[in-house]
Amino acid sequence: MTQEARVQEFVSAFNALRAEVEKVIVGQREIVTHVLIGMFAGGHVLLEGVPGLGKTLLIKTLAEGLEFSFSRIQFTPDLMPADIIGTNIIVEDAAGRKHFQFQQGPIFAHILLADEINRATPKTQSALLEGMQEGCVTVGGASRPLPSPFFVLATQNPIEMEGTYPLPEAQLDRFIFKLRVRYPALEELNAIIDRTTHARPVSVNRVMTGPTVLAHRELVREVPIASHVRDLASAVVMATHPEWEHAPDATRRFVRYGASPRGAQALVLGAKVRALADGRYNVSVEDLKALAAPALRHRIILNFEGEAEAVDVDALVGDIVEGVERQIAQDKEPFLR
Amino acid sequence: MPDGSGPHPEALEGLVRRITAQVRWRRAEHYALRGAFYGAVAGVVALVLKVAFGAWALVAAGALVPLGLAAGAVWGLAKRVSPTEAARLADRAFGLQDRVATALEWSNRPDRTPLVAALVADATARVGAVEPRQIVPRVLPREVWWLPVPALAALVLALGPPVPLLTGRFPDLSPLSESEEPTDRSGGELVQQDRRSLPKDALRKPAFDERDFVQRAGTGGAATAGDLSAIFKDTSLATQRPDFNSFLKKGDERLRLLEQVDRLPDLQSDFTASQYKMVFRKSKALTGGLRPDQISPKKLRELLEEMERLGRKGGGSWGSDVAEGMEALEYGQQDRALEAMEKALNKLRAMEEAQRSGKGLRGGRESERGARGERNRGRGASGADEQDFGEGEGLLPGKGKSPSAKGDASQRLRANAYDVGVEGEARRGRKEGYDTNMTGQGGKMPSRLLYMGVIGQYRKAMEDALAREQVPRDYHEQIKDYFQALDER
Incomplete structure (x- = not known):
């Protein structure tokens, strides 16, 4: 394949994925573009905006457009690190012998939606640190690799700060972009109403696989x-x-x-x-x-x-x-x- | 030049050569004009010396101008133009989005990626489609505007008689003759006035003296007492011409300035920031662009009181400064009070900075909790829950750095009847009422907001609400009576 063809394929894939997301998300083209840029750059993205602007929906739609495993974690103050990473549990085999077996947490997915990430305690937020930077987690002294590509999309709400824990700088630094989701314009709001109150829900096609994303990431570095x-x-x-x-x-x-x-x-x-x-x-x-x-x-x-x-x-x-x-x-x- | 295996950006190099030539010619123009100017100046000098040189002076003057011009042009043409700079210039001028500069740079690099070949091909194709034109701007030197001066001077000198040269006689420095006795000028009235020393105010600081004497441009005359416009005289707004249309339409900056001093609290921003920041912001609003004598002593006192309260509550070390400021206010020395407030503000700011978290340092919540724990220990607080949690923490999820709209959580009181009580006594006066005090543990807890600090704001809000008919008319009297009763306390 020539270099021109590789680039053309990237452009087509990028536009196709954006078009799939835009079937559901009205407006916010810049936000969608920047999320995709973050994904192909191999980083993680933090979305900030007031409730109801479609942050979570955007991420869910993106996951639907990719042939990826997807996990969603709703961050709450009582969420513990083990709830994210997983833990060793005792299981009994056919012979009746008991042993520890690692039960994977929701972090073991290609796309992880960390919804309202600033509602969890810093200890729990930090559970994501190693995964975001190294692409693996350590449980019980054993390092376990996360699926590749691994892409964290987190959301947070800039208002209603009661009962929230601002993200530590170390964790903020691990997000390649922080995007501010703006309120839709009047025409966009009309389109949202038309689209979301329609009888038939919009279906999103899967347009990209994990290996394709990895290949595109390599191309980006060239x-x-x-x-x-x-x-x-x-x-x-x-x-x-x-x-x-x-x-x-x-x-x-x-x-x-x-x-x-x-x-x-x-x-x-x-x-x-x-x-x-x-x-x-x-x-x-x-x-x-x-x-x-x-x-x-x-x-x-x-x-x-x-x-x-x-x-x-x-x-x-x-x-x-x-x-x-x-x-x-x-x-x-x-x-x- | 690219090696054998790499891409060959000949078209790009051709474009860069053309741009380089354009830059050289523009430089040649620029330096030629400068050279002509300095040649003309040299020609004027030659013509001044016409007495000494005779007809050669005219020849020299005539030759120096083209000589300077030629020298400048040669210098401009000879100066090196960086190909990278020329490529960037082409990119910007033709909207090529850094294609040419990147392609030229990467085509020669040994670590080039496969995409570079595609980049060179793409850049070459785009350069081929570009319409060649002059893209380097003509930059005239400053000297060109002064060129007529030496030219005219040269013309005058060439046509006029030769200028006589100086004889070289030294000035006469001998003592004054008898007839030229120096006159005593010390008795003059003006000098006497100058000798009179100005009265000095011992309490005034030099900085403020200077500000008093040096009026800014456009400030007009001196400010008189009660002159509302005086507050603009020492601000950047003083030089602005009033635009009454915009003033009426959307509010002039001056209106905003007036509103800043006693504006209503902005619930969205003020309460999400810490109290220290609020004090900081208020002090900025109070003192912004005003001289000490223009600041309301009442507002200054309120601010100092608020700082004192914060110092008591947070264990700050600015109490002595605030006390000094209050004392200065008592004696009407506002500049001293302001100075004390500045000192207190610096300490307050330093404490807030120290409490904030930093990169790689202990987290904000941790340090806050630690500091609070130490304070509690200092006060002799006991009990496991009080050691583990700070004020209100542990009972409210997420309490910590959270800039709550409600402010910091109050200390939780246990279900004990003796924790809090109210005592009161009847008050006589025009309006009868009760003065109440909280007793028990509740009475020791500090207020969240200083009563006297906000009552003015609420009174203004009340007056606005009444003026805008937001309150039913039947309740107007009752509300006014209530605020009047507060005044009588």
Whole structure:
């Protein structure tokens, strides 16, 4: 198969999967696209939005469009780590001898929907850490691999914070993107009403298998990125650190901790998927700019002043990107700007 | 150049060469103009020396301009243009989304992926479809605007008589002659006024002195007492021209500024933030852009009281600063009170920062719980449940860092009749009523909100509600009586 054919196949698969999801989900095209980008980049995605915007439905629909095993965990304060990972139970064999047998938890699935993840205690949230990063879990001293591809899609509600545990930074960092699900527009709301109150439910076709997703992930890593585009990604991530010598004023004033190197990885990997989905063979500056907010918004921790003044992290990321680009342009002679 | 096995981006290199040539020509124009300017300046110098050089000065002046022009052009053409920069320029100008720069860079790399060949082919195809045009902007040097000056000067000098050269005589530094006796100017009225020392206010800080004397642009005259516009004089809004249309339509920033000081609590944001942040925000709203004498002492006092309450409740160390601020307010020294408030705010902020969790550090809940546990131990609290859980924790799921809309949970009282009681006495006055106090353990618990801190806001809300007819007319008197009774306390 030629490289052009491989890329074309990726584009077709991407669009087909998005079309299947959009049979059910009205609007939210950007969110759907970013979820798919996160999946093909090999990361996990956190969806944040008020109740009723279709976060859970989006993930369920996505799982229906893929020939994957799917688990859903409704996170509650009394959920325990063993409820997620699994535990050893005593079983009796045919000869009447008793022995321990590992009972797999719901984490052993290709797609894991962690619904309202911030309602569980940090201890339980941390049960996902190893699985999300390493692709395996350790129970009773034995490491057990998770099915591949393994894709965690978590949801959380930004309001009704009573009885919630904000995700620890270590866990937030493991999500490649944090997506903010917006409220639908009037036309979209009309379409939602028409679609969901119809007599016949919409059926979603399975358009992709696990091995296909893995092959596409390999293709994503082959996409070349020019050094100046990579440098821009690094500069943007560095500019989120207030102690960096070239950090913009907004960062110095409002940011306590900047994005980790995972932020730069997320930015570049996401940009590669976006480029491929667009039918391009290389990463462009526009790809980075489009994914800067989803990749960095949860990795920037505001300081006291930033929180007190209710600084919008998305706007801050936009300012940082703009400032870095301006700085780069200023360093060039006017003929080359 | 690419090696034998890699893709061959000749078309891309051709495009880059064309762009490089464009950059060189633009540079040549730029530097040629600069050279012409400096050549003209040198020509003027030559013409000034016409007395010494004679007719050669005219020749030199005429030759220096084209010489400078040519030198500049050669310099511009000779300067190196990076192919990578030229490729990026082409990408931006033709909307190629970094294809050319990436293809050129990766086609030479040994670790190129199979996709690079496809990228080169794609970029070549797109470059072939591009309409060739000038994409490098013309950048005129600043000197070009001043070029007529030396040109005119040269013309005048060329046509006019030669300028006489200086003779080289040193100035006469000998002592003054008898006839030129120095006059005593110290007796003048103006000098006397200058000598008079200005009265100094010992309590005023230098920073505020400076702010008093140095008026910002567009502020107009001095502020008079009771002049509402005075609050804008020292802000960035002072330089803005009023736009009455927008003022009426959607509210001017000045209106918002006025509202900030005593606005109603924003239930969505204020109560989800910590009380420390609320105090911080209030202090910013109170002091933002205003001079000390423009800040309401009442509001300042309320803020200081709230900080004092927070200090008592949270074990903060800013009590002495707050006390100093209150004392300063008693004596009418607002600048000193503000300074004390700043100090207290810094301590408050430091404590809040210290309590917050950080990356790789102990979690917020853990540190909060630990700190609270230590405080409880310090107070001699006993009992297993009190050691394990902080105030209200363990009884409410998820209590911890949760920025609850209801604020921090109150301490749970046990089902003991002696835990809480109410005592009261009748009050005489225009409006009769009862003054009540809580007794027992309940009486020791701090209030969630300082009563005097919110009563003003509620009174304003009441007045608004009455003005907007949101309350049935029959109840108006009753409500007003209630608030009046509160005033009499």
